[in-house]
Amino acid sequence: MDDLTTAPKLWEFISTHAPKSRSFVYNKGSGNHQIVICKDAVNGLGKELNDHINNQVAPKCGMRLFPRKTNAGTLDFPAAKAELLKYLPISYGYLLNISSHATDVLQQSIMANAVRNGLLYFNIASNSQTGVTNYAATKAQEQQQLTQNTLGFLAGYWLPIMENAFEAIMYGCFILVVLLSLFPFGMGVLRNYVYTLCWLQAWAPLYAIINLICSYYAQVQSSVNPEAGFVMKNWYSFLQVNHDMASLAGYLTLSVPFIAAGLVRGMANTMTHVAQYMGGVSQSVGSQAAAEAVAGNINMGITGMRNK
Numbered sequence: 001m002d003d004l005t006t007a008p009k010l011w012e013f014i015s016t017h018a019p020k021s022r023s024f025v026y027n028k029g030s031g032n033h034q035i036v037i038c039k040d041a042v043n044g045l046g047k048e049l050n051d052h053i054n055n056q057v058a059p060k061c062g063m064r065l066f067p068r069k070t071n072a073g074t075l076d077f078p079a080a081k082a083e084l085l086k087y088l089p090i091s092y093g094y095l096l097n098i099s100s101h102a103t104d105v106l107q108q109s110i111m112a113n114a115v116r117n118g119l120l121y122f123n124i125a126s127n128s129q130t131g132v133t134n135y136a137a138t139k140a141q142e143q144q145q146l147t148q149n150t151l152g153f154l155a156g157y158w159l160p161i162m163e164n165a166f167e168a169i170m171y172g173c174f175i176l177v178v179l180l181s182l183f184p185f186g187m188g189v190l191r192n193y194v195y196t197l198c199w200l201q202a203w204a205p206l207y208a209i210i211n212l213i214c215s216y217y218a219q220v221q222s223s224v225n226p227e228a229g230f231v232m233k234n235w236y237s238f239l240q241v242n243h244d245m246a247s248l249a250g251y252l253t254l255s256v257p258f259i260a261a262g263l264v265r266g267m268a269n270t271m272t273h274v275a276q277y278m279g280g281v282s283q284s285v286g287s288q289a290a291a292e293a294v295a296g297n298i299n300m301g302i303t304g305m306r307n308k
Helices: 010-016 038-065 077-096 102-126 128-172 174-180 186-201 203-222 232-265 267-295
Strands: 023-027 033-037
Touching: 010 038, 010 102, 023 038, 033 038, 038 077, 038 102, 077 102, 077 203, 077 232, 128 174, 128 186, 128 232, 174 186, 186 203, 186 232, 203 232
Parallel strands: none
Antiparallel strands: 023 033
8 A cells, every 4th residue: 555655656556566366347438348357458548548638638627727728719628738738747846846747747646536536435335424524524625615716716807807997997087086186175085096096006916925825835835745756645635735725815816905905004904804704614614514414414416407
């Protein structure tokens, strides 16, 4: 097990140690199922794995990260795939201080995920208490991450539009501010106008600061055990840290207007509200998942459409 979890290339390790005494049902497509010895299926599975990475995983992951890659108005999967394969080794080199090809990184991730899921589902099937605990913890964690990812996506789309609209309004009102400044209360109007402009201009630096904090923290936590490299032993912690920081970074962008306002008006009350805003999601999803697990009132996979 230690050799498996510390193998720098999981598929290479598994394929070279495939047993001759075990077999499985190999689905070769088009309803062609055959019982094949593990050792004999290595070459076919390796080819399918590489084809899956090149034709499915890389293009789809690339389009998720680079959704605006289009060609004549249609999604350009080859261009998105090329961008992913270009930047993936750079990001992993920064986070883990390793040098690896992009397809090797994807292959290692797929294999680590497959092995981990197999072990996890085995534990759940053989221990009901493990299943309940895993359900509650996993649902709460996944729900919080999905919430933060969704809010981060919305923030990334809407906040720049809001900032542009606010700036256009403020610049367009400049003449009115100048006229109002001639009245006795004019200095207050002018002061608030300047405060608002400072508030808007603080958004971009705050985005950069949040990005720096999250990227640096992810890099530090990812390289805690640098001698092990990108192996299954540290794969889950590496995935968890970077997934959490990515979702947190997106979620924190929603607090940028509040923090910017705090810089202009005063930070004490603002940071209190931001802290409450950050903890609200954790408390909500954790309580909901725990209540379902304790009461045994578990509903999963229920889909309703066009109910009348």
